[in-house]
Amino acid sequence: MKKIFKILTLYHLIFINPVLALIEVDITRGNLDPLPIAVSPLHVDIKSQEHEGLKVKELGTSISEIIEKNFKGTGLFNPLKKEAFVQKPDIAHIKPRFEDWRLIKAQALVTGKLLVKDEKLKVEFRLWDLTASKEITALAFTTTPSNWRRVAHIISDKIYERLTGENGYFDTRIIYVAESGPKNQRIKKLAIMDQDGAKTKYLTLGTELVLTPRFNPTNQMVTYLSYFRNMPRVYLLDIETGMQEVVGNFPGMTFAPRFSPDGKKIIMSFAEDGNSDIYTMDLETRVVERITNHSSIDTSPSFSPDGKFIVFNSDRSGLQQIYVMRSDGSNVKRITFGSGIYGTPVWSPRGDLIAFTKVRKGRFYIGVMRIDGTGERLLTENFYQEAPSWSPNGRVLVFYRETKSGKKGEGFSAKLWSIDITGYNERRLETKTDASDPSWSSLLSK
Amino acid sequence: MTFNTNLRNIFLVVFTTLILSACSTAKKTGNVDGDVYTGKETVKYLASGVPDRVFFATNKSSLTTASRATLRKQATFLRKNKKLNVTIEGHADERGTREYNLALGERRANAAKDYLMTYGISGKRISTISYGKEKPVNPASSALAWSQNRRSVTVKVN
Numbered sequence: 001m002k003k004i005f006k007i008l009t010l011y012h013l014i015f016i017n018p019v020l021a022l023i024e025v026d027i028t029r030g031n032l033d034p035l036p037i038a039v040s041p042l043h044v045d046i047k048s049q050e051h052e053g054l055k056v057k058e059l060g061t062s063i064s065e066i067i068e069k070n071f072k073g074t075g076l077f078n079p080l081k082k083e084a085f086v087q088k089p090d091i092a093h094i095k096p097r098f099e100d101w102r103l104i105k106a107q108a109l110v111t112g113k114l115l116v117k118d119e120k121l122k123v124e125f126r127l128w129d130l131t132a133s134k135e136i137t138a139l140a141f142t143t144t145p146s147n148w149r150r151v152a153h154i155i156s157d158k159i160y161e162r163l164t165g166e167n168g169y170f171d172t173r174i175i176y177v178a179e180s181g182p183k184n185q186r187i188k189k190l191a192i193m194d195q196d197g198a199k200t201k202y203l204t205l206g207t208e209l210v211l212t213p214r215f216n217p218t219n220q221m222v223t224y225l226s227y228f229r230n231m232p233r234v235y236l237l238d239i240e241t242g243m244q245e246v247v248g249n250f251p252g253m254t255f256a257p258r259f260s261p262d263g264k265k266i267i268m269s270f271a272e273d274g275n276s277d278i279y280t281m282d283l284e285t286r287v288v289e290r291i292t293n294h295s296s297i298d299t300s301p302s303f304s305p306d307g308k309f310i311v312f313n314s315d316r317s318g319l320q321q322i323y324v325m326r327s328d329g330s331n332v333k334r335i336t337f338g339s340g341i342y343g344t345p346v347w348s349p350r351g352d353l354i355a356f357t358k359v360r361k362g363r364f365y366i367g368v369m370r371i372d373g374t375g376e377r378l379l380t381e382n383f384y385q386e387a388p389s390w391s392p393n394g395r396v397l398v399f400y401r402e403t404k405s406g407k408k409g410e411g412f413s414a415k416l417w418s419i420d421i422t423g424y425n426e427r428r429l430e431t432k433t434d435a436s437d438p439s440w441s442s443l444l445s446k
Numbered sequence: 447m448t449f450n451t452n453l454r455n456i457f458l459v460v461f462t463t464l465i466l467s468a469c470s471t472a473k474k475t476g477n478v479d480g481d482v483y484t485g486k487e488t489v490k491y492l493a494s495g496v497p498d499r500v501f502f503a504t505n506k507s508s509l510t511t512a513s514r515a516t517l518r519k520q521a522t523f524l525r526k527n528k529k530l531n532v533t534i535e536g537h538a539d540e541r542g543t544r545e546y547n548l549a550l551g552e553r554r555a556n557a558a559k560d561y562l563m564t565y566g567i568s569g570k571r572i573s574t575i576s577y578g579k580e581k582p583v584n585p586a587s588s589a590l591a592w593s594q595n596r597r598s599v600t601v602k603v604n
Contacts, residue, residue, distance in 0.1 A: 297549040
């Protein structure tokens, strides 16, 4: 297990050209004209050795295909078909014939080469601006060969960063609840996968109900709700070691957990005599603090990225609405006043927006608004969907949607979906089973 | 004259139908009153004549007159069976967000528990658990199914 999480060592930086690129991708609005990009298969060095469990000869193509899939998924890039490519990978990597690549309408080109030798995978790649006829980014690194998928994600992140000016989100994972069985006898397990749907692992057996897993933004810890021994409590799980423990010593149900942005506290609801209020627990000192004290339901708390504020869900006005308060519980302000009810607020990692679920006239919406509740934008509408979670760069939301094919509950299905905060590029995430309650990790390599 | 009477009768029939249909959308459709389920389809019994569950309106945890009558029967039953302990399970329908529904289920279970306690049943004999929307009794997506799923169920533990 440990090897998987071993952080890739940046071997050496070959060259980063300080000249500004002529091509750039504007991600602040829906991109209806995605950037045509050619991702050449990485050239596999003929000195490469066999490696157990790896098809070394095909590795260069496999890595380029993962990069293409990542780019296509953003809706911002249009990876061109390889049949049209005009140069061999090794030659293009040394110096592309720019005019030939421009002929197939590519504006950017990715080239690279790799070597598998002595239990090591050495990779380098270059990003070429075909309009300016220049190399604009290059990087080389060495890792263990089994990390080859992560290599593809890290290259994708570097290119995304160079072309959009924003951090990438490809070298990340998603934890979620894997579901199976009929609606009234659902079996739920914790599951984790790479953001592109690869490498699914199940972390619990399905013997007890589990809900709402959330990543620690600073490491590979997860907090979630488990009905272990029929006592619904918030748990802490180390996904590297598999160790888990109950959070705090509460005499009743604890639920709706999330980490503070520094990863040191868990914020959650505790239900006492039927009334739910918000509490925090410091994971190091174990000190528990009560944050709200109100006879209404207070739940779904989420910290602002600077840790100074908390957004939460309360029905103190009668129906579910969204409120913001200081992190000590003072200065509570209601921020939603639109028609309908609001739930599951989550603060963007960039700090500028709050994502939420809205229910109005029997339809469910995922939306975003500014942190004072103004500028509400509903991104997607459906019969049932909820629980948005932010990509680490704050550009994309992942959520889950339930559908049924018949009125009696037949054909019940739950799937993960993502949508850009521009409201464009809604797409389903591949999962091995039905899925709900997604949570997006931070970038694994920073 | 006959023609006139007939016409008036037809008119009356149409008129009454209109009133009835108006009533049904506003108040009663089959076994749902307001939007609280009043039927017996999903109900089990702790003992003869002692229903195990009560139903709630959307987003509400207040007890209806019928619910209070059911809970008084449960209290009488529990007074007679002094060694019996129970768990009250609180549930919500699928038309709400998961975390809020967990809190709502907890509130519903406790509303039932509090009522039993006012009728002399010790709180020590009653535990509560919320399942939110996780355990629907009726998996369908209809107003009827949702009303059957908004419930608190008293379950014997020993």
